[in-house]
Amino acid sequence: RKEVEQDPGPFNVPEGATVAFNCTYSNSASQSFFWYRQDCRKEPKLLMSVYSSGNEDGRFTAQLNRASQYISLLIRDSKLSDSATYLCVCTTGTASKLTFGTGTRLQVTL
Amino acid sequence: EPEVTQTPSHQVTQMGQEVILRCVPISNHLYFYWYRQILGQKVEFLVSFYNNEISEKSEIFDDQFSVERPDGSNFTLKIRSTKLEDSAMYFCASSEFEELFFGEGSRLTVL
Numbered sequence: 001r002k003e004v005e006q007d008p009g010p011f012n013v014p015e016g017a018t019v020a021f022n023c024t025y026s027n028s029a030s031q032s033f034f035w036y037r038q039d040c041r042k043e044p045k046l047l048m049s050v051y052s053s054g055n056e057d058g059r060f061t062a063q064l065n066r067a068s069q070y071i072s073l074l075i076r077d078s079k080l081s082d083s084a085t086y087l088c089v090c091t092t093g094t095a096s097k098l099t100f101g102t103g104t105r106l107q108v109t110l
Numbered sequence: 111e112p113e114v115t116q117t118p119s120h121q122v123t124q125m126g127q128e129v130i131l132r133c134v135p136i137s138n139h140l141y142f143y144w145y146r147q148i149l150g151q152k153v154e155f156l157v158s159f160y161n162n163e164i165s166e167k168s169e170i171f172d173d174q175f176s177v178e179r180p181d182g183s184n185f186t187l188k189i190r191s192t193k194l195e196d197s198a199m200y201f202c203a204s205s206e207f208e209e210l211f212f213g214e215g216s217r218l219t220v221l
Binding site: 032038041042043044045046049087094095096097098099100101102103 | 143145153154158165166210212213
């Protein structure tokens with residue numbers, strides 16, 4: 001079983017749509033969770049951390065369910081510039097290795 | 111805005127040759143990392159480095175690989191006797207606390 005599993009995508013959505021990505025992780029020792037964004041042939045960049053209480057940053061909302069070992073990312077009012085691959089990432093602690101999912105590709109169209 | 115810089119951006123080498131990939135982490139960061147991403151695959155952890163020694167390494171990081179911080183600014187990854195399957199994008203990253211900052215990567219092509 002993969003350590004971090006994601007919907008493979010691609011998700012093709014029109015501008016303005018709401019899209020949700022799911023992720024499950026297998027290591028119950030995971031302590032911190034993140035969503036990273038990766039543009040084609042570029043480096044991963046932190047989008048947001050994910051907390052058990054849920055957190056929101058503008059159009060982006062992340063949720064964590066520790067009991068189900070499930071993480072989600074919701075993007076509202078999609079923009080063309082949101083087109084990228086979204087990486088679900090877990091770690092067992094500060095400065096510990098990041099474990100990446102394979103990513104979900106999002107393509108936002110006119 | 112401070113950033114992690116990597117050189118070279120692209121290196122082509124013959125199988126069996128040694129390559130050194132260089133990174134300059136963000137200056138006040140204490141933790142340094144190398145990750146790699148084979149084309150079309152996920153980002154994979156190779157090694158983390160703190161206080162001038164390896165703090166964690168993956169199964170990928172075998173005797174073929176080594177890291178060094180030769181001076182106060184550079185952090186290098188050496189790959190000895192390269193194989194075709196070493197072709198990948200290699201990302202350096204650094205952190206002060208939880209957030210990792212990645213460099214733009216060095217693309218290694220082994221022929």
